[in-house]
Amino acid sequence: MRVTGVRQWIADFGFYNAIYVRIETDEGVVGEAEVAMRRRTRSVAALIEELSEYLIGRDPTRIEQHAERMYRDAFLGGTLLTIGISAIDQALWDLNGRALGVPVHRLLGGKFRDRVPVYTHAKAGGSPEELAAEIRDRVDRGFTAVKTTLPGFYEKVTSVKHDRPALIPARQTETELLPTWTFKVIAEYFAAAREAVGPDVHLMLDCHGRLNVANAIRLCEALAPYDLTFIEEPVPADRVDWMLEVSRRSTTPIAAGERWGNHFASAPFIGAHAVAVVQPDVGICGGITAARKIATCAEVHGLSIAFHNPFGPLQSAATWQLAATLPNLLISESMITPAQMQYWERYTEDPPRVENGEWVVTDAPGLGPRLRVEEIVKHPFKPELDRGGTR
Structure with missing residues (x-):
């Protein structure tokens, strides 16, 4: 062939x-x-x-x-x-x-588990009550793990939505020392969220690398009572020394990895134990081949895997086929919303299905879904207005 x-x-x-x-x-x-x-x-x-x-x-x-x-x-x-x-x-x-x-998981050594746990997203909202309601809604939909963004930071952040008519200057805080009340306010959001869903729901926070070491440490201290599963990218993802310092000072596990690239780029962070949770992205790091090596490297160092995967049906299928085979899997990201599912259904046949916060591992050949090219060509590339970028 x-x-x-x-x-x-x-x-x-x-x-x-x-x-x-x-x-x-x-x-x-x-x-x-x-x-x-x-x-x-x-x-x-x-x-x-x-x-x-x-x-x-x-x-x-x-x-x-x-x-x-x-x-x-x-x-x-x-x-x-x-x-x-x-x-x-x-x-x-x-x-x-x-x-x-045969399914890809069979090529990778077979299933370690029959179901892959996934988490979904909730908007931080404009108040603790709004965040609590958002997370409660996701739990009511069957999810047992929910991630949100850093409250108070995103109303000033450049939108990356490519059909937005205007851009708003981003707020970068790597060189700022934020006032103490900032962290008290953020803690109020998670206090409300934890009270709304109880102790058994996994709560996670993604900071998108917006803080410096001092701010990140104070954030971790403020959120410690609310038992977060991990805090993601509290500092810029390319700074192994910053990430390591925060990890050493935090009782909450620190996560990163989506932007590191392949196994060679990830190795310094993993080897230094700069994070407790490694987040490879099968669509960024070099595919299933590289992601599998990252996962094995993490396993050797006693670290967990929580795949980054806020994208579509085929990449999700690839991610979860690999996830099903890993002994050190913690969880995988998903972007399962009604708005996103319309694209999953439009562009693929038999897209992955998530039930009660889990993907049920299938035995369909290959990755599973099949492209519907006749639909894809009807919805071509749309210009990306945001070329300056934010973290």
């Missing part, structure tokens, strides 16, 4: 663009995948096109060899490259599963 072509489409996904990839072979077997980002979509599409040239005529069963060559032969690395590799790698795993008639 040889690769004869690689096709890709960019589709509007509401608040970002998704790239869908299909690898074709001379035996008629195909593999499909998805990657998504809120910026630089066309740059990644160009990378995928270049990587595709390497793949033509090659044996699609040599997944490890292709992952190594695509990364090593690029000379210059970086996360844009690994996002491109992620698309090809996921599609190769899907193709091999389809060729053999």
